[in-house]
Amino acid sequence: MDTNILDHVRKLHFVGIGGSGMCPMAEILHHKGYELTGSDINESDTLERIRSYGIPVAMGHRAENIGDAECVVYTAACKQDNPELVAAREKGIPTLERSVMLGLLARKFKRPVAVSGTHGKTTTTAMLTEILIQGGMDPSAIIGGKLPMLGANSRIGHSETMVVEACEYVDTFLQLHPAVSVILNIDADHLDYFKTVDNIVKSFHQFASQTSQLIVVNGDNERALESVKGIENAKIVTFGMRETNDYYPTEMNEEDTACEDFTLTYHGEKLGRVNLIVPGEHNMLNAIAAAAAAHCLGVTPEAICSTLGKFTGVHRRFEVLGKFEGVTVADDFAHHPTELTAVLTSAMRMGYHAVWAVFQPHTYSRTYNLLEDFAQALSIPNHLVMTEILAVREENKWGIHTSDLAAKVPGSVWFDSFEKIADYVMEQAQPGDLILTLGGGDIYKCANLIVEKYKARQP
Template sequence: MNQDILDQVKRIHFIGIGGSGMCPLAEILHHEDFTLTGSDMNESDTLERIRSYGIPVAMGHRAENIGDAQLVVYTAAVKNDNPELLAAEEKGIPTVERSVMLGIVTRRYQNSIAVSGTHGKTTTTAMITQVCIDGGKDPSAIIGGKLPYIGGNGRVGKSHTMICEACEYVDTFLQLTPSISVILNIDADHLDYFGTLENIIKSFHQFSSQTGKALIINGDDPNCLKAVEGLENTTVLTFGMEPHNDYQAQGISDLPKACESFSLLKKGKKISEISLSVPGKHNIYNALAAAATADYLGIDPQTAADSLHRFTGVHRRFEILGQYGGITVADDFAHHPTELTATLTAASQMGFGAVWALFQPHTYSRTYLFLEDFAKALSIPEHVVLSQILAVRETNSYNIYAKDLADKIPNCVCLDTFEEMADYAITHAKPGDLILTLGGGDIYKCANLIVEKYQNLVKK
């Protein structure tokens, strides 16, 4: 796709405009005075936000929705036989997939910051966004989750700074050519596409080579170090807990509720004290990445530390939904064994009576390939309730079932519906316990159901 396409058009139609990656792109282009229209299948908060700008949104996909658009942007979820996509092709209107458009848009900013890694992208992108706002950088941002600080998952700033997530799945991040790239970690995931960890590292190497000014990477992660080997003309800055890093967390101390505080060292010299309000050791790495990025951008270290202390998390990242009769209900996006281990370890250290993990396995391939790792992670909490495996884009050619996982986990039950899972947790949880829903699919609906049931119990 021609980088200058946006200079040649005025009217753009978005298929799936309510998506978390589409909505912020639409906001940015709207504020750049493009005339937008959109369509979607489901009502959502993001659609309300889009309509508040005066952008018309049609419900359902029909050929006539594209109107007199000169360019059509579509999400990766849109199938080839989508009537709007077919209508655009029939009329000779150029079409562009969301990740390609993200690349085009980010190249319009002098300072584009892309946050990559197998785990922690959304939280770290949100942290960097909040720190950049507090540091006076007035950034634009595209975040994969809702950041309460900005009241959404996107922001339009007036500066040349833009922050976005760079997702490795099907190599979509190779559409980007950022000024600054953050690499949080590189782990075996999406093996249905990559096949091997080596192939994932190769993709991250290619992504790193497309970065213009600086790479800010996890120096404690051997795979990250491998990914940037042999790169020239790019500054590489490392962060981590080991002394060899450019930015190091030292003197880590647990705060109540499993939050951490630490001294931030730059080249061995202390530049700030950081006290986090989000739980889990994994968030130390996320905060280090944000602090290192802020320092590279010239933001005062104390300003960054204060901003990170005020950061309270992102939607679906250990999000506390409420307390009912002494029972805490929370929801988290964790769907890979590494993420589950980090989240459940943090939960187990927060002083709850017992942790009830309600997990929805996400894709047959991931469940099959990481079966033992999932079983190990899900052995951390006292109780586990599994749903059936969410197929997403796959068929069950692996002959794997949730029961295969359940059989390997102590105190685990496997249920068919969210209704059954919610009722089971409510019946068995005791005051002081935590009910935590986990997964990358629609398990959040189960969390909402639990909240709703507790609220109805209170009304009675």
């Protein structure tokens, strides 16, 4: 697409403007001088932020909400019979799905940087954004989770650099044409859409071929390497644990602790010492990926290492919610076996008396396709408690149930409500234990419920 609609319109209407993917775009477009209106069905903190810019937001979806908009943007969750979309079509106003608008917005920057991969995108995007801020590069950013440093999942910068999280689901990342891409890993996921792992690799290859300057790729991940084979349009730089990569860790802390200390090394040259606060080897890899991209973009090693040492994580990424009666309560977004293995392995190394994993299986297709892998990952903690499978966008044509997963993890239990789970784990957990909720759905509500119940018990 050679023409960019953003060159020809000034007035935009966002259907579902409070969404985590919509709000950041609205902020950046507003800053760039576009006139925005929006609608949503739920009040939220993000809507308060949107309104604070003077952007009018209507509650509920009605045809008249689109006003004199010249383009209407909507989320993938928005039904085609939404009255605002219907009104736009009737008036001949262009309608764009969120990921399409993100691609067009990214093209308004000379240096879009896109972070992709099956796991670790949000954390790495956040790390890279913080490094570029501290390195004086003043980036704009759109991140999949709330960054404590910003108190938001977006940033409005004043440079030509924009950092975006690039999601592969239904090939939305193919709307992007980055100057710089990061490919963290490629794993079997979203098979409801991709069908095969080969198809996932092909999509990442297409994404890499749309990158114009630099690709930072995990040199330890065979599928990621396969995705950049034959790519000649951009320079390829590798990162990983092995010294065969361009960027890798040396002098790692050998003590069995959850947090990683290492020397960031580039072609044998020690760039600096990194002492991570966020736990786990997976976060060390995320940090090295962010460091590699930032270093290639010209940030000093000093700024890279000091920023990574202060990075406290992202909302719902091993987020500690509090300690009550000696029991720590935390929440994590992990919903794929690889992510669960990383998080639970870290949790088991943190010195807790016992780890209580509370897991919400996310989609029937993923649970069915990766059942054995889930069972293996969920056997890591001392105790496993589960919810019923969260359907999301699916019907259960696989005939899969949480009981099928529980049968493969001895001693595990499951319940049909967050209330029952909260009561059960609070009755069982002892001082020194960790209660960790896990999942990509609304399991965080269970964590919040546990916190509320503990607070209510306090004298």
